[in-house]
Amino acid sequence: MDAGSRSISSGKSCAAAQRPLQEAGSRPYMPSLSTRNPSAKCYGDRFIPDRSAMDMDVAHYLLTEGKKDKENAAASPSKEAYRRLLAEKLLNNRTRILAFRNKPPEPENVFAADTVSSHQAKPAKQRRYIPQSAERTLDAPDLVDDYYLNLMDWGSSNVLSIALGDTMYLWDASSGSTSELVTVEEDNGPITSVSWAPDGRHLAIGLNSSDIQLWDTSSSRLLRTLKGVHESRVGSLAWNNNILTTGGMDGRIVNNDVRIRDHAVQTYQGHSQEVCGLKWSGSGQQLASGGNDNLLHIWDVSMASSMPSAGRNQWLHRLEDHTAAVKALAWCPFQSNLLATGGGGSDRCIKFWNTHTGACLNSVDTGSQVCSLLWNKNERELLSSHGFTQNQLTLWKYPSMVKMAELTGHTSRVLFMAQSPDGCTVASASADETLRFWNVFGTPEVAKPAPKASHTGMFNSSFAHIR
Incomplete structure (x- = not known):
């Protein structure tokens, strides 16, 4: 609160209120106290006019009688003509204010036309049509109904690969043909x-x-078998260039x-139960792992490479x-x-994470078991597949997480999803033993050619002498 406000509340004298200005050496001219109106009140540094010296009767006469005298005075002919013309053209025709009688002339400068067209609003993008039924359905007998497998x-x-029991099938999307790659021995399967x-x-x-078997699908040849990596079944796999990361029921994650x-x-050790989810980031710098112990881990390549001994068990984030x-x-x-991560039947949530900080950005309760997630490569959308009770696919708009579509048709939980190369x-593969194809992410404007096999020579030379 300033000095003037304090003088009002404390009731100090007028001279005391002006003392700071005197000390500053910039005291303004002020009349002496003897010349002031005795009834004037002191309000510190505020000036409030006092009308006690005004003659209110004279003021009232000047405001009322003087106006009547002016109205009675004869108006000059020129002023009367101006008043009549103003009333006729403007005051009585207010609807014409700021209105064109005709369209404005077209611009003569050719560059002006280009400028106008370039600033025209772009037409609103039409909402993409999302078919509500699958465009193709294939039988998938003997598909193992196990949430923890991939x-x-x-x-x-x-080429789509799908395991049905002990047999691996390949479906060529270009030709629609199906072939059998291998049927493993019963002791090793499923x-x-x-x-x-x-x-x-x-x-x-x-x-x-x-x-873990490594196959060359072009020649249907088994190139190598990795043994002793895990103590029990291998339920999750993820590639990062020449590194094959494997997750097992023993809770171990191994880079091969x-x-x-x-x-x-x-070796990464952070899960106490089966590792059922593994995904490398697009840059290949971070690995996300999910387990049956309800844990999500983020592993960073730089931490492991900088600390080869301690980095074996060190995660970047442990999210619970x-x-x-x-x-x-x-x-x-x-x-x-x-x-984006999804939880099982007693969780039902899709969560979004900043993997640099480990912060949970959002959590959405979907109402049912989340089996798999896929991002749209062309739009900010996320597709989720679900278990009980609706067994549906749900398309979400990111980041609002508004439902754009719900695709139904499966009669049991939709355990697995895979995305075509063009995105x-x-x-979707379900426990109802059907494989369905959905045109959910639209049609590409320009078909993208399949990438060349840049690592073919590396794999051939590596597996030729290693068994």
């Missing part, structure tokens, strides 16, 4: 996980016996360099927000540090 993947060569290498030619298969004989180069198994994992294609078609 039995389907769509490779960069546009197949528990599958993942395409980045080249779209080599396929990794995890088995219930804890073995397929180019060398001693392939196990790194989910209340059920964490299987559904999806890295965002347009924001490298954004991860538009989604395949």
